[in-house]
Amino acid sequence: MESDAESASELLRRVRSGVTPVPVIGVTGSPGSGKSTLVDALIAVARTRGLKVAVVAVDPSSPFSGGAILGDRIRMLRHHADEGVFVRSVASRGALGGLSRRTMGVVSVLEAFGFDLIFLETVGVGQSEVDIASVADHTALVLTPGGGDGVQAFKAGIMEIADLLVVNKADLPGADTLVRELRAAQSLAPHDEHTIFAEILKTVAAKGEGVEGLLDAVFRHREKLGEAGVLKRRLERAKFEVGAEIQDRARAVLHGASAESLRNVAEGRTTAAELAESLLNQARR
Ligand SMILES: Nc1nc2c(ncn2[C@@H]2O[C@H](COP(=O)(O)OP(=O)(O)O)[C@@H](O)[C@H]2O)c(=O)[nH]1
Ligand SMILES: [Mg+2]
Structure with missing residues (x-):
């Protein structure tokens, strides 16, 4: 699927027919905000609930430059003997926003293989934040205190695309200030009675704190979306794929x-x- 082989389209046709959609959770944010640590902690929580978890980490660099990919692999390696966990790093190959239609194919394969949750980690640089929101069912934006992240998220219009706003590194000073800034930003953003505001959650990923709550929030958001909402997200994903093809x-x-x-x-x-x-x-x- 990743190498776009001849047989990929037939495989895609097969894995997509009659498969029950599972939650695809996009995790984005600045490099170093703790996305991988958070996903790793979410894996642990999901496993205690008996859920099988797949992770696709999209790295904007080449597969041979090491760096982030290696770090992610090593961190999540503690799950390597667990058959209920699958972690895959894919290089973005310069595709717009780091997400390619191939990545969507990989997600579909994982879905067909019976994983209960699929995490999609992407570095939040420019377009990729917008892309992740169009392909994921639930988009978590990871922010950190003291980094001016709140203001930046507001400026870049990222607030609107996130379903969950995660203030990670809540052990560092400024977490509550950031939460307040985010709340204020939300109340200023255009909204009506139908607007579903992104839940704001504090986590200390490195210690697993707040991670149970984050996973609960994902399921709450899925309930809010309902079947129609989930279908709408799937159509957005299809649109992304067609756009990428074009x-x-x-x-x-x-x-x-x-x-x-x-x-x-x-x-x-x-x-x-x-x-x-x-x-x-x-x-x-
Ligand atoms: N103080 C603190 N550090 C954290 C927390 N979560 C992650 N980190 C650290 O932040 C650094 C970057 O984490 P990583 O998960 O690789 O970030 P990513 O680039 O967003 O995937 C690592 O050194 C982590 O140990 C946290 O909750 N508190
Ligand atoms: Mg990472």
Whole structure:
């Protein structure tokens, strides 16, 4: 599925038919905010409840540069002998926002294999926060005190896309201030009687504190969504996949533009729109 092999689409067709959707929980936030530690703690809690857990950690770097991937692997390694846990790091390969349609294929396979919960960890840089919200059923944004995270989340419009706002490292000073800032930001954001505000939760992932509560909040959010809400999220995911497919193709079409045709645009003999139109037409034939 990850390597986009010929057989992948047939496999995808099969794993997606008749599978009961399981919660896909997106975990995003700045590097170092404690996402991996939190997911690791969530695994432990979920296991005590008898739930089988899969984790897909999307790393924006190459699979060979080590760093974050290695750290995540080592941390979650304590679960390696547990057959109810599966952890997979995937490189984003420069895909927009780090999430690719291949990643969605991987999620579907895990769903078909009977995992009860699927975590999707992505580094929150730019577009990926928005992407994660469109592919996950439940998006948890991990923030830390004292990092100006609250203000930044508000500015970047991330508040609206998060279903759960997790103030991690609540053992450090400033956690309550951040919670207050987030509350204030929520009350200022446009809302009506139908708005479901993101729950704000404090955790100390490193000690497992507040993690039970976080998992409960995920299930509460699922209840609020209801069947219709979950279906809506699935449709968003499908839309993301189709969009990613279109972008891949557009890139390939652009790649086929000759230097001469580009020079014509640069020097005003053709407009960008005209060249785009003709490239798309050529690709159709
Ligand atoms: N003080 C404190 N440190 C934490 C907490 N959770 C994680 N950390 C530390 O923060 C660092 C980054 O954690 P990591 O999970 O790798 O962050 P990620 O990059 O978001 O996945 C590690 O050194 C963790 O031990 C916490 O609740 N309190
Ligand atoms: Mg991590």
